[in-house]
Amino acid sequence: MGEPTLPDIERCFGGAIPAVLATASAGGLPNVTYISRAHRVDEERVALSNQFMSKTSRNLADNPRASLLLMDPVTHDEFRLSLVYERTERRGPVFDRLRADVDALAVLENMQDVYRLRAADVYRVVAIEQNVPNPAGVLPAEIPPMRGESPELRGLAELAGRIARAGDLEVIVDTTLDGLDRLLGYRHTVLLLLDEGGTRLYAIGSHGFDTEGVGAEVPLGTGQIGLAAERCEPLRIGGLQAMKKYARTIRREYEQQGVGPGHEVPVAEIAGVQSRIVVPATARGELVGVLVVESRRPVAFGPADEQVLGVVASLLAGAIEHVRALERDDPEEIDPDLAVETSATTAAGELAVRFFPVDGSVFVDGDYLIKGVAGRILWSLLRAHATDGRIDFTNRELRLDASLELPGFKDNLESRLILLKRRLEEREVPIRLDKTGRGRFRLVVSARPRLESVD
Numbered sequence: 001m002g003e004p005t006l007p008d009i010e011r012c013f014g015g016a017i018p019a020v021l022a023t024a025s026a027g028g029l030p031n032v033t034y035i036s037r038a039h040r041v042d043e044e045r046v047a048l049s050n051q052f053m054s055k056t057s058r059n060l061a062d063n064p065r066a067s068l069l070l071m072d073p074v075t076h077d078e079f080r081l082s083l084v085y086e087r088t089e090r091r092g093p094v095f096d097r098l099r100a101d102v103d104a105l106a107v108l109e110n111m112q113d114v115y116r117l118r119a120a121d122v123y124r125v126v127a128i129e130q131n132v133p134n135p136a137g138v139l140p141a142e143i144p145p146m147r148g149e150s151p152e153l154r155g156l157a158e159l160a161g162r163i164a165r166a167g168d169l170e171v172i173v174d175t176t177l178d179g180l181d182r183l184l185g186y187r188h189t190v191l192l193l194l195d196e197g198g199t200r201l202y203a204i205g206s207h208g209f210d211t212e213g214v215g216a217e218v219p220l221g222t223g224q225i226g227l228a229a230e231r232c233e234p235l236r237i238g239g240l241q242a243m244k245k246y247a248r249t250i251r252r253e254y255e256q257q258g259v260g261p262g263h264e265v266p267v268a269e270i271a272g273v274q275s276r277i278v279v280p281a282t283a284r285g286e287l288v289g290v291l292v293v294e295s296r297r298p299v300a301f302g303p304a305d306e307q308v309l310g311v312v313a314s315l316l317a318g319a320i321e322h323v324r325a326l327e328r329d330d331p332e333e334i335d336p337d338l339a340v341e342t343s344a345t346t347a348a349g350e351l352a353v354r355f356f357p358v359d360g361s362v363f364v365d366g367d368y369l370i371k372g373v374a375g376r377i378l379w380s381l382l383r384a385h386a387t388d389g390r391i392d393f394t395n396r397e398l399r400l401d402a403s404l405e406l407p408g409f410k411d412n413l414e415s416r417l418i419l420l421k422r423r424l425e426e427r428e429v430p431i432r433l434d435k436t437g438r439g440r441f442r443l444v445v446s447a448r449p450r451l452e453s454v455d
Contacts, residue, residue: 004128006040009070009079013040015101016073021048023059023066031055037101038070041094041122046081049098050088050119060085066123078131083123095120152308155183159312163319168438169414170421172319176312177207184308186293188273192218192225193289193320193415196373196407201229201290204419214422215370228278229290234306235278275300279309281317288317327395327414327439351430351447355379356454364429373412374420376404378431379453381443386451395439417441 012019015037024030033056039047046068050057060066064085071078089095095117102117159179166172173191180186188208192201195217203216221230228235275295281288291313295301354363360375361368370378380401384390395413399406406413421433432444 004079004130006043006046006125006128009072009128010040011072011074012070012079013038013046014073017071019048020069021056021066022069023056024063025059026062031059035068038068039094039097039101045086045122045124046083047089047094047098047120047122049102049117050121051102051117060121068123080129080131081125082127082129084126086122086124089120089122090118094122152184152304155179155185156308156311159183160315163315166319167323168435169320169323170418170435172316172323173205173418176316177205180293180312181207184312186309188294190292190294191289191316192216192229192292193412194229194287196412198287201225202419204289204415205422212422212426214426215374215419224276225278225290225292229280229287232280232282232287234280234310236301236306237276272296274298277301277305277309279306279313281313281320283314283317283321288320291316324412324414349430349447351445351449352452353379353382353449354452354454364427367427369427369429370420370423372416373404373406374416374423377416378420379451380404382431382445382449382451385443385445386449391443391445392436393441393443395441 019035019038020032021035022030022032033053035048037049041047048068066083066085068081068083069078070081098120099117159176162175162179163172166175177189177191180189190203190206190209190213192203194200195202199220201218201220203213205214206212218226218229220226224235224237273294274297277293279291279293281291291309293301293305293309352365355361355375356363356371359371360373360379361371362375362378363369369375377398380398380403381393384393395417398404398413417433424431424433430445430447431449432446434442434444436442
């Protein structure tokens with residue numbers, strides 16, 4: 001057996017048994033002190049609290065080498081760590097971890113105002129030596145295994161914290177998709193949300209694709225995405241190209257028998273995609289949306305990916321429902337001063353906007369932009385801007401606008417506003433929606449709209 005590593009002795013960092021730190025002056029005079037708990041920083045470093053240790057600090061300034069004795073609280077094995085002092089931190093994540101320990105000790109004796117962490121000393125571990133194994137000579141009947149740390153758990157914990165700190169729906173969407181890439185390695189992701197009627201999914205954000213694909217719709221039960229959403233069950237496919245070839249062969253056989261193909265919905269995907277996993281996002285037992293991840297590698301996703309993405313999808317669904325509830329329960333009041341404010345900018349050029357009330361479709365300069373609730377919202381905003389010169393609006397007044405045909409419950413208004421905002425950006429339309437606060441936004445128009453409603 002080789003030299004133990006820091007992860008091998010993880011139980012020693014739990015704080016059950018105090019550590020012993022030994023330093024020496026330049027002249028060789030030793031100093032030994034107890035440390036309530038040692039913290040593992042990474043695979044090569046540990047951190048110790050610098051609390052009332054003036055002699056230790058002086059020794060380290062003259063001689064940066066130290067020795068740390070740790071004991072396993074279960075097996076009673078002892079480990080001697082040879083250390084080299086590297087730095088002292090007074091802020092940051094390492095300092096915060098040690099400060100939490102010191103604060104926990106202080107509160108036990110009601111000494112919060114006296115017992116405070118001054119600094120965190122970080123040491124590099126150059127050697128780990130195990131003393132005589134189990135000096136007590138007694139082993140427990142069964143040694144419970146220590147749950148190991150993994151990159152997936154670290155990334156998942158960090159992503160969970162980021163989602164929890166996100167204050168609105170747009171930040172939640174961007175934080176989740178970006179975090180899936182940076183923290184967990186899922187490069188190509190799409191988030192689709194369930195619409196107000198509960199029959200279709202619409203893409204509200206994507207990451208890692210050439211085009212954002214915002215506004216793409218998938219009916220429940222249609223295709224891989226719609227099927228996973230309808231059943232509220234994850235769906236993994238590891239050889240997508242081969243399955244497509246097989247499906248086309250089966251379809252040709254049915255067509256020869258006079259049976260036509262069903263309705264197909266094109267789904268945005270990366271070039272050469274081989275693997276796809278679709279994970280439903282549910283909250284309180286109800287479908288909120290689906291998370292889609294793709295890869296060019298065959299059989300790229302397994303049960304572990306399904307579990308990790310399932311946790312992320314659950315966190316995401318809960319966060320989305322939370323911000324929606326906040327918006328419904330605590331909407332922003334209409335400010336009369338902002339409500340009648342007019343634009344001070346001069347519009348350059350003209351913009352032809354055609355609206356079709358039958359389905360809420362909006363065309364800009366002859367090109368399709370958006371439809372449905374988002375299309376009706378844009379038309380309502382542009383009419384108010386053209387009639388009264390308004391640029392500032394609130395979500396509350398939109399909910400009171402009967403022309404938008406919003407449902408009385410779960411209108412998903414914030415989702416539709418984000419969808420509209422991103423669609424305008426994607427198509428580079430000279431119209432912009434800027435958030436100005438909770439339940440507030442501003443319409444920025446840099447061209448003069450020429451509005452036409454087509455019955």
